[in-house]
Structures are given as C-alpha cells and as structure tokens.
Amino acid sequence: EQWQPNSEKGDATWEPQFLLKPYVLKGGGTILYAPPKEFKSYISMLIAQSVNSGCNLLGECMYTNSLFVNLERSPSSVRGRLARVNRALGLAPDSELHMFHARGRSLRSLEAPLARYIAQQNIEFGVLDSLSRTGSGSLIKDEDINPIIDILNRLFPSWLAIAHTPRASSDHPYGGIFWDAGADLLLQLKTQKKGEHKIGLSLTVSSANDIALPPPTLFEADFSEGFSFHHTSTRHYPDLAGIKSLVMAEDILLYLQGLDTGCATATQVFTELGYNRANVASLFSKDPRFTLVRKSPKGAFYGPASTPQKALDNTPPL
Numbered sequence: 001e002q003w004q005p006n007s008e009k010g011d012a013t014w015e016p017q018f019l020l021k022p023y024v025l026k027g028g029g030t031i032l033y034a035p036p037k038e039f040k041s042y043i044s045m046l047i048a049q050s051v052n053s054g055c056n057l058l059g060e061c062m063y064t065n066s067l068f069v070n071l072e073r074s075p076s077s078v079r080g081r082l083a084r085v086n087r088a089l090g091l092a093p094d095s096e097l098h099m100f101h102a103r104g105r106s107l108r109s110l111e112a113p114l115a116r117y118i119a120q121q122n123i124e125f126g127v128l129d130s131l132s133r134t135g136s137g138s139l140i141k142d143e144d145i146n147p148i149i150d151i152l153n154r155l156f157p158s159w160l161a162i163a164h165t166p167r168a169s170s171d172h173p174y175g176g177i178f179w180d181a182g183a184d185l186l187l188q189l190k191t192q193k194k195g196e197h198k199i200g201l202s203l204t205v206s207s208a209n210d211i212a213l214p215p216p217t218l219f220e221a222d223f224s225e226g227f228s229f230h231h232t233s234t235r236h237y238p239d240l241a242g243i244k245s246l247v248m249a250e251d252i253l254l255y256l257q258g259l260d261t262g263c264a265t266a267t268q269v270f271t272e273l274g275y276n277r278a279n280v281a282s283l284f285s286k287d288p289r290f291t292l293v294r295k296s297p298k299g300a301f302y303g304p305a306s307t308p309q310k311a312l313d314n315t316p317p318l
Helices: 040-053 075-088 107-121 142-155 178-182 241-257 267-274 279-285
Strands: 018-020 031-032 064-072 097-101 125-129 159-165 185-194 198-208 217-222 229-231 290-296 299-304
Touching: 018 040, 018 267, 031 097, 031 125, 031 142, 031 178, 031 267, 040 064, 040 125, 064 075, 064 107, 075 229, 097 107, 107 142, 125 142, 142 159, 142 178, 185 279, 241 267, 241 299, 267 279, 267 299
Parallel strands: 031 159, 031 185, 064 097, 064 125, 125 159
Antiparallel strands: 185 198, 198 217, 217 229, 290 299
16 A cells, blocks of 8 residues: 555754745745735745746745646736746746646645646646635634645645735734644745835745744835846835834734733744744743743743733642
C-alpha cells in the first residue's frame, strides 16, 4: 500500500529551502492576508510569475513551474494584470504563466481537473486567489478550513493562498485558527497610498515553521506609467514602519481592557485574536505597556500596566 509507517533516521543535513525567500518555503504553504482591495492579487501574481520565471526582484528565487488558480476575476482582467506584472519583472508583456480560470466555482469541485493539469504540466507551485471563493462554508469552523488545506496539500508540493482579514483586525486571516496551523508561513500585507499613482507595501512574515521571522520588506508599486514595482524604504513610507507590532499591541490592549479580569495569558490571546503565541509572549515580557498580574498553573497572566491585580481563580500563586 502507498501509506505505510516505517522507521526513519533523523537528517542532520536538512535545512529549509525557499522557492522565493523569505515568502514561500519549498514543500510548504503560505497564506497571504490583508483587508479587501489591498493589492493582494497583484502581489500573489508577482510571486507566482517570479517563481515561474526565476526572477529575483522580490527576493532570492528558485525557478519552479507554477500555476495561478483564479476563482475571483474574469480571465481577461487577469491576463491584463499578468502583462503589467511581466513588465514590472522585466519580462516581455506576453510572457506566459499557467492559469486555471474558474470564477464562481468551488475549489473542491475543481480538484480533479486541477490534479490532471498539474500532473501533465509538472506544476510544483500553485497560487490560489482566493480562500474566500473556495465554497467551503463560513471559514470559521474546523470542518470548513481543514478540507481546503488538505486539497491544497494534495494538489501542490508548495502553495500560496490569498486570505482576507476580518473587519475588526487586519493582523490575522479571517476565520478560525486552523489557517495558522495549516500554513507554514503567514504573510501579512500592509499598504500606504502616496498621491494618485503610488502605493507603498509592507510584506511581513508574521508566523513561520522551521525559520526565524525575517524583518519586514517594503516595496513601491507605481501606476503612473503603466506599472512598475521595486524596493523602497520607510523614509518614503513612514506609516509602514513598525506597523505590525504597533497594531498588535493596541489590539491586545483593547482586548484585555474588555475582559472582566483585565488580563490573559499569551495562549488566550492566541486563541481569541489569532496572533502568534510566541510573539504575544515576547510582547508581554518586553513592552512596558503590559505588566505581569499573576502566575498560576494555568499560565502567566498579563494586563495593561495600569491595571491592578484581580482575582483570576482560586489557585494559589506559584
């Protein structure tokens, strides 16, 4: 049979490899998330064609045959975007990218034809636009999320999928925490407009397996003469400097202030808000806006620095 347990040795030579460093792990899945209308489709196509063509504009790249799955837009509009992306990457406008257009169809219903095309064309990397169009329910329950991750893992050795964010917060994908568990990388996109034609973009790996979190990278998209895309700095887009940690801290402070106890553990914050638990624990221990309220067998409880200690349970302090 295909699936059989066996005894394995550890591989001391193994190191994580990237299709596009640091955004796409070879053999892994990435979820790119941002609010609606925040340039996610352009970024995902830039990533798809970068990997497909071996272009290093966004980062160090490993050439890999790639497929863009479009569940959102008309084929003609996507082809128009591809021409712009090609120019931005220094390619001929009519350079090709494998595409699968199925606007209005669910990912589950497309698995069989996708699998056939992927096998025929030797596709190793897939980009899905988007998770909200997969036809898998509310995207909150485990039974909505896990089947989507399973399909992506069955179809593609490596993949990236677009997710929207909830209205209340732009710092995690909309839906349950199993998006975080199912993806190897969570990639947060933030934008800042500059005039009529320019947009600054911050790409931040907010959660990752097997690698340390890299610093954010800033780019500028310029629509003044067609479309161009290049690296930039916080000097040109100051609103993107430190925006992730600022928003996360403020979001957690509001959450804590709304609790009857006024405090919570890093695990509780992860469960309720979706922020990476290690990042929350680091924020609690280092940011002066938070203070340790009490330790118990349930964990270390933190609250806003001005919050007095409140009774959490009947467990004596450690």
